[in-house]
Amino acid sequence: MNLTLVGMPASGKSTVGVLLAKRLGYQFIDSDLLIQEQEGRLLKEIIAQEGLEAFMKIENQVNCGIDTDKAVIAPGGSVVYYEEAMNHFREIGHVVYLKLSFEEFEARIGNPTDRGVVLKPGMTLRDLYEERVPYYEKYADIVIDETGKTPGDVVDELREMAEQGKI
Template identity: 35%
Template sequence: MISDPQCSTLPHRLNGTNLYLIGMMGSGKTTTGQELAAALGYRFMDTDRLIEQVAGQSVSEIFAQAGEATFRQLETQVLAEVSCYHHLVVATGGGIILEPMNWSYLHHGLVIWLKVSIPNLVNRLAGDTTRPLLAHAALAEKLTTLAQARNEFYAQADLTLTIADNLRPRQVSQAILTALPKILRDDI
């Protein structure tokens, strides 16, 4: 649960508002999201896992067989459904911010950008063969290109948290819990 006394009223102040974690693949949205949900007494959801359940295929298989456009349609469908619920911490796919419609769903809650440096992402993703956008690419170059195309969208988040290379998910979660009261309005 929440260890910082200043944050002890946070679940009450959030009043069930969903928290959406955005950022590049490998930024720690899933592991941090699980920690954050546990600390708040919220449920945790990962949009990529939900898409896989809906499609009956892995994200890689969807990209390979149906293409990125089909994946993005499923992503919007899943996000639309998830946004109807409350008391959720939601880890989103790295590209969810590219579709303007998705922002209408993300703004049903608070959007938190986990900002991780490219060198740190390269260290985290080296050897990962499950990410379709990284297949057959020079990792650092591909991540740099993706970040350049996405950062202006990520920057629309309600809260940006720059993640130091040595932070563990629990520490990132605690940093979010500490930062959230500073951005909450009293009417949430």
């Protein structure tokens, strides 16, 4: 059984993922790192050199290829655009949505381009947030509202759910 953490960029998928994997004795997989390893380039370089559509094909292919058990998986925030990848994650475990308010997302994000965030031309951070949230909610088996919580609080909440057999 795996736990796949989804949510907006800067929602803490990697931070929470590493801590949770340690607490559960699971492996941690960051699919953005898998993409960079496969392509030999940073996410922002792939997007700049190949374009958004090509990047998205690579991202879907890498996420669909993750075949593991007892792992915490942290895919990029745009994974929810791929029904194939999201169905794959639901088949191999549970999908956990780390929910942030728009204000918290905006405060945490920093430079979206540097983070390799998939922003279509002319799209604002608000547009991105409003476009993605319904997808996160659609695919989530579990929603964790991060308002007022530290990464440690989120990890404790998820670990407790795992220990109680809820996930």
